[in-house]
Amino acid sequence: MSFADKTLQCVDCGMDFVFTAEEQEFFATKGYTNEPKRCLTCRRTRRTRRSDSGDGFQNRQMYSAVCAQCGKDCEVPFEPRDGRPVYCSDCFGRLRDNS
8 A cells, every 4th residue: 555645734733744654554554544633742742641640541440350261350440241251361362362
């Protein structure tokens, strides 16, 4: 697939920024389908603000569960529901790799 530089407008600051062909290729290899909405400066500012305010994964509420595969006690970042299997990180990784 051929990529060419694109000029986009940042939704935060309104400035134009270039979405390079190399960045587009990287996005494609990762399976990303959306173009970036923010320039690099605004992305960095947003990321810093989120990590400083504690909105990141560090303060995520964890729930106790028992792995449906191995029976080990584990913690998951969502509230388990009846009838839905929950897996520890090891078993989840193996299941995902086999898909």
